[in-house]
Amino acid sequence: MTHDPFTVLGLEPRFDVDLAAAEVRHRELSRALHPDRYQGKPAAERRMALERAIEVNAAWRALRDPVTRAEALLAAGGVELDERAEPKASPALLMEMMELQEELAEVRGKRDAVGLRRLGDTLRTRERELCARLAPAFAAAxxxxxxxxxxxxxxxxxxxxxxxxxxxxxxxxxxxx
Amino acid sequence: MAYSDKVVEHYENPRNVGTLDKNDPAVGTGLVGAPACGDVMRLQIKVDDGGVITDAKFKTFGCGSAIASSSLATEWLKGKTLGEAETIKNTQIVEELNLPPVKIHCSVLAEDAIKSAIADFRSKQAARRALGAEPVTADAAAAHAGK
Known part of the structure; x- marks a missing residue:
């Protein structure tokens, strides 16, 4: 990726970015860069608009996902994302994730829709809480x-x-x- | 990204999926994860009195390459001594499965899982010795004598 997704969409780089605003920005830019608007324009201009449209789409996708959003902020700060160099997860976290995956496989096997939803809600809450802790930490960094x-x-x-x-x-x- | 035939084969027919009793003193459990992609892998070995791996099981939540790497690892582990098992390198897994560069970390994860299962088994054996129980295997006895 050449530009970070915040720059591409013209937004302030922050973990708790306003996703609604980002979506509006994505829509506006996509409309402005639509190939229909470039009919009859020189080939180079058409190509540039297309490349920019692809970049805008990628940026919106990156911002929607908290993982890629975090990665964009890390990369912008010069943190190299080398998978081999990343800190290993604590055994407790690994154990927990393994158990959660097994629990998921179990409710799936039993076709237990209620259990599945409960598990999903629990994990979504957890993700929300983790993101809520990360937002001020990113800002403070x-x-x-x-x-x-x-x-x-x-x-x-x-x-x-x-x-x-x-x-x-x-x-x-x-x-x- | 296209997976190699061997990866697809292991993915569709994974060998030795399952669980061994982690409280069994003859069982070593390795639990590892890849923070870069969120894969988690558990690999377990059962070791007999002669220090030979008689059974190996795995459970992996991750991509096809991670599943294939751990499946292959369990196949290779069976019948090996702990010393032989320790020599398994991720590069052998890469070669056998034709893993592309972006999937090399899956093979690293499998190697880590093997090493951590062996380490877990050994530390359990050491703990038993410390408590006065006889070492369960010749390997543990040898390791003990070597200290």
Whole structure:
């Protein structure tokens, strides 16, 4: 990615970005860059508009997901996202995520829609709380690489939660069928 | 991204999925995670009196490559001594499964899981010795004698 998603959408870089405002911005820019508006324009201009439209879409996608949003802030602060160098999760967190995944597999196997929803609600609350803690931490780091690096374990936890939600979405789809 | 045939094969027919009793003194459990993608992997080994791995099970929540890497690891572990198991390298897994560069971390995760299962088994054996119980395996006895 050449530009960070906040810059692309012209928004202030913060973890608790106003997603509604970001969506409006995405819509406006997408409309302005639509190929229909560039009909009859020189090829180079058309191509640039298309590239920019792709960038705008990618930026909106990145901001919607708390993991990629966090990663964008880390990258902007000069924190290299090297998967091998990231801090390892605590054994307690790994154990917990393993148990949650197993619980999910169990309710999925039993086709227990109520249990599934309860599990999803619990984890969504947890993700919300984690994000609520991350927002002031990102703000306090003020783009300082060392302080941002200290947030890597929490960002890692967000990724474990995201993996859970992927499996959750698949289970939800299966039970709805 | 296209997966290699071998990855797809392990993904569709994973070997040795399951759980061993983690409280069994002959069982070592390795639990590892990849913070970069959120994969979690549990790999367990059961070791006999001669220090040979008689059974291996895994459970992985992650991408196809992570599942294939751990599935392959359990296949390789069975029948090996702990010493042999320790020599398994992630690069062997990469080679066997034709993993692309972006998926190398999955093989690293599997190697970590093997090492951490062995370490767990050994520390359980050491704890038993400390409590006066006889070491369960020759490997543990050898490790003990070597200290």
């Amino acid at each position: 003020r783009g300082d690489a060392a302080r941002l690096r200290a947030l890597l374990p929490a960002v890692g936890e967000l990724r474990y939660l995201r993996r859970f939600f992927e499996a959750y979405a698949a289970a939800e789809e299966e039970l709805a069928a």
